Amino acid sequence: MIDGLKPYSDYKDSALPWLGKxxxxxTEKRAKYFYREVDERSTTGTEELLSVSHKTGVTPRPKHVTMFKAESNIGHKICRSEDLVINTMWxxxxxxxxxxxxxxxxxxxxxxxPIRMGELHPQYIDRLLRIEAYKSEYLCRSTGIRASRLRLYPDEFxxxxxLSPPPEEQSAIVRFLDHADRRIRRYIRAKRKLIELLNEQKQALIHQAVTRGLDPHIKLKPSGVKWIGDVPEHWEVQRCRYIFREVDKRSLDGSELHLSMSQKLGLVPSHQVDNRTLVSENYAGGKLCEVNDLVLNRLKAHLGVFSLARNDGVxxxxxxxxxxxxxxxxxxxxHLLKSPACRYELRVRAKGIVEGFWxxxxxxxYDIRLPVPPAEERNQIVARLAEIVADCEVVxxxxxxxxxxxxxxxxRLIADxxxxxxxxxxxxxxLDGQVVEEPSKRRSAKQPNKHFYRSVxxxxxxxxxQGERRFGRIKLQKALVLAEYHLQLTEIQSDLKRAAAGPFDNAMMRSIDAQLKKQKWFEAYKSEDAGYQYKPLKKRGSHQTYFDRYWSSKQADFDRLISLLKxxxxIQxxxxxxxxxxxxxxLxxxxxxxxxxxxxxxxxxxxPKKERITRNRWHKAIQWMRDYELVPTGFGAHTQQATKKVKK
Known part of the structure; x- marks a missing residue:
C-alpha cells in the first residue's frame, strides 16, 4: 500500500511547532483566510436536526435521542453542504x-x-482537522474554568x-486515503470473520467431543435428552446431583486469597479483574473454594458466568x-456446561420474580442431565480440548x-x-482509474435509494x-428488523406490519430478493423442508465494499448482533x-x-398465531434481551396492523 511512497523533495518550516516541516x-494560512463564521438561523425549524460527534462527524441526529433536545428547532443554526461545524465544548x-x-x-x-468554494476539499479538511496533533492545538486554544467547561471560541479557531496543498493534490490525497481505508477495512473485516469462524469451529469441536467423544466411528445410543442428542453407547447420562455436591464452608477471618468471577477470565484473584464494584472491606464469612471446585455466580450462571477454581480462596x-x-x-x-446447547438449558432453569435478578x-x-464418559475417557477429552482451545486462542x-x-x-498514515x-x-x-469528484460536482451526486441500502x-x-441450515427468508426479515432498529440504520426505512411471523415488510422482502439476484449476490429458492433460503451467486462478497462505506462505524455493534442471532x-x-x-x-x-x-x-x-407461543417463553425472552442488552430505544417508525383480515 505504501511501497514507493517517499517524502517530498523540498520542505519549509511550519508555523505550528508540533507540525515541523x-x-x-x-500554503499555510490561518483558518480565517479559508472560513468565515456564519450565524444563519432557522425560522421554521423544519430542517433536519444534525449532531456533531468526535466519532461520526456531522450526521443526522437519531430521532430517539431526546436528551437536551429543544421543544422547537426554530432559532437553531443552519449549516449547508461543505460547512465546517464544530461542537464548541468538545x-x-x-x-x-x-x-x-x-x-x-x-x-x-x-x-x-468556506470563503471560496473548491479551495479546500471537504474530505481532506475533515481528515486534517481530526488528527491527534490538531486535537492538542484545540485544547491549547480552548478556555474554561475546568476541563468539562472548555470551549473553543470562533476567534481562537x-x-x-x-495546511492547504494545491486543489488537485488535495484530490489525490483524498483518493489515495479512500483507497487505503477501503483496503484496511477489508483486511480487518477478513480478520474478524476469521476469528468468528475459528470460534464457531472451536465450539463445534467442543460440542462434538463432550457429547460424542473422540472416536468418530463409535456406536451411539439415544440419550433421552433433547439438547444432548445421541451419545456413545458406553456412556451414562446422569443428573448433576449425582455428579456434584454443594459445599458451604465459610472463612473465619477472610484472610484467604480473595477470588472474583469474570465472564472473560473465569475465577481469578481479585487484583486481575478491572473495574470491580461492590468490593467488601472484610471477607470473613465468605465461602471457601478449593482447586477444581465448580463455582457459579447464581445471578449470572445462566449467562455462562461460572468457572472451575484454579486457586484455593474465599x-x-x-x-x-x-x-x-x-x-x-x-x-x-x-466444557460441557459452557457449550451453547447447555447454556440454553441453564437459562431455562433460572428463576426469579424480580427483574434482572434471576x-x-x-x-x-441438580436436575440438569449430563452425559458422563468413563473417567479415563474424560481425561482424554480434556487433553484434546486443551489443544483445540490453545490453537484457536493463538490464532x-x-x-x-x-x-x-x-x-x-x-x-498514522492519515496524519503523515x-x-x-x-x-x-x-x-x-x-489507482485503477478511480476518480475523486471535485467538491463542486459532488454536491449533485446521486445517493443510493433505500432499496439498494436494504439489499446491501x-x-x-x-x-x-451461509452454511446455517435453519436460516431462510423469515429469519432474514427478523435480522433486518433488529439491525435497522437496534443499530439505528436510518437508510432502511422499513414499513413493518404485525403479521403472523411479524414484524414483516413483504414489499421490502420482495424488493430485496430481486436486488440480491440482480446484483448476482444471492438468489432465493424454495427448499424442501425449510421454506425460502438463499444460495450464493458468482458475485457473492462484492457487496462488502458498499457495506463498509455505509456502516463501517456500526461494525462492532453489527458483529455483536449477528453473534446473538446466529x-x-x-422461532426464537x-x-x-x-x-x-x-x-x-x-417507547x-x-x-x-x-x-x-x-x-x-x-x-x-x-x-392470533402468536398465541402458539407460551407466556412463559415470552417472559424468558424479555429477560434474555435485558441480559444481552438487546433493548429498544424508541427509534424508527411504529409498526402497523396487517391490512389483510385473518381467516378463522
Missing amino acids: IPAHW AFMAALGVSRQVGVVSPSYGVYR LRIPI ISPDYTVLRAIDICGVEYFE RLYTDDF CTRADRECDLLREYRT VVTGKLDVREAAAQ LAAEIVDRH PMRT AEIVATLYSAWNDF IDGEQFDDDRLVAEVLTNWH
Whole structure:
C-alpha cells in the first residue's frame, strides 16, 4: 500500500511547532483566510436536526435521542453542504466535521462556511482537522474554568493555521486515503470473520467431543435428552446431583486469597479483574473454594458466568460452590456446561420474580442431565480440548493484534499524508482509474435509494449465515428488523406490519430478493423442508465494499448482533423481533408498561398465531434481551396492523 511512497523533495518550516516541516509548495494560512463564521438561523425549524460527534462527524441526529433536545428547532443554526461545524465544548476531542447536507445544529455550535468554494476539499479538511496533533492545538486554544467547561471560541479557531496543498493534490490525497481505508477495512473485516469462524469451529469441536467423544466411528445410543442428542453407547447420562455436591464452608477471618468471577477470565484473584464494584472491606464469612471446585455466580450462571477454581480462596457468599464427586477429568464438565446447547438449558432453569435478578438455584442445577464418559475417557477429552482451545486462542490473539496494528497504522498514515510527510501524488495517479469528484460536482451526486441500502444489508446478513441450515427468508426479515432498529440504520426505512411471523415488510422482502439476484449476490429458492433460503451467486462478497462505506462505524455493534442471532432458531428470532418491535412501539408512544403488558400486547394486539407461543417463553425472552442488552430505544417508525383480515 505504501511501497514507493517517499517524502517530498523540498520542505519549509511550519508555523505550528508540533507540525515541523511541510512541503515547500503548500500554503499555510490561518483558518480565517479559508472560513468565515456564519450565524444563519432557522425560522421554521423544519430542517433536519444534525449532531456533531468526535466519532461520526456531522450526521443526522437519531430521532430517539431526546436528551437536551429543544421543544422547537426554530432559532437553531443552519449549516449547508461543505460547512465546517464544530461542537464548541468538545472541540478538544475533535468533535467537528464537514457537513454533507443542509440541516440545523445547536445554537452553541460554531458554523464556518468556506470563503471560496473548491479551495479546500471537504474530505481532506475533515481528515486534517481530526488528527491527534490538531486535537492538542484545540485544547491549547480552548478556555474554561475546568476541563468539562472548555470551549473553543470562533476567534481562537480562526487563528489556527491550516495546511492547504494545491486543489488537485488535495484530490489525490483524498483518493489515495479512500483507497487505503477501503483496503484496511477489508483486511480487518477478513480478520474478524476469521476469528468468528475459528470460534464457531472451536465450539463445534467442543460440542462434538463432550457429547460424542473422540472416536468418530463409535456406536451411539439415544440419550433421552433433547439438547444432548445421541451419545456413545458406553456412556451414562446422569443428573448433576449425582455428579456434584454443594459445599458451604465459610472463612473465619477472610484472610484467604480473595477470588472474583469474570465472564472473560473465569475465577481469578481479585487484583486481575478491572473495574470491580461492590468490593467488601472484610471477607470473613465468605465461602471457601478449593482447586477444581465448580463455582457459579447464581445471578449470572445462566449467562455462562461460572468457572472451575484454579486457586484455593474465599469468594462471595452468594456464589454456589459445587465439588465433583469424582474429581477425575472434572474440566470435561466445565466444557460441557459452557457449550451453547447447555447454556440454553441453564437459562431455562433460572428463576426469579424480580427483574434482572434471576438465579440458578442448586436444586434446579441438580436436575440438569449430563452425559458422563468413563473417567479415563474424560481425561482424554480434556487433553484434546486443551489443544483445540490453545490453537484457536493463538490464532485469534494474533488476528486481534493485527487488527489493532492496522487501526494504528491507518491513523498514522492519515496524519503523515495530510500533513505532507509522504507524497502520494504518483500512487494516487496509478489507482485503477478511480476518480475523486471535485467538491463542486459532488454536491449533485446521486445517493443510493433505500432499496439498494436494504439489499446491501441483507446480503451481509445472508453472507454471515451461509452454511446455517435453519436460516431462510423469515429469519432474514427478523435480522433486518433488529439491525435497522437496534443499530439505528436510518437508510432502511422499513414499513413493518404485525403479521403472523411479524414484524414483516413483504414489499421490502420482495424488493430485496430481486436486488440480491440482480446484483448476482444471492438468489432465493424454495427448499424442501425449510421454506425460502438463499444460495450464493458468482458475485457473492462484492457487496462488502458498499457495506463498509455505509456502516463501517456500526461494525462492532453489527458483529455483536449477528453473534446473538446466529445460534437462534427461526422461532426464537421471531420472538425476539416481535418483542423488540412491541416494546419499541410503547417507547414511541410514551406509554408506561411492564413485562405482563408487553406480553399481553403481542398476544392480543398482534396476530392470533402468536398465541402458539407460551407466556412463559415470552417472559424468558424479555429477560434474555435485558441480559444481552438487546433493548429498544424508541427509534424508527411504529409498526402497523396487517391490512389483510385473518381467516378463522
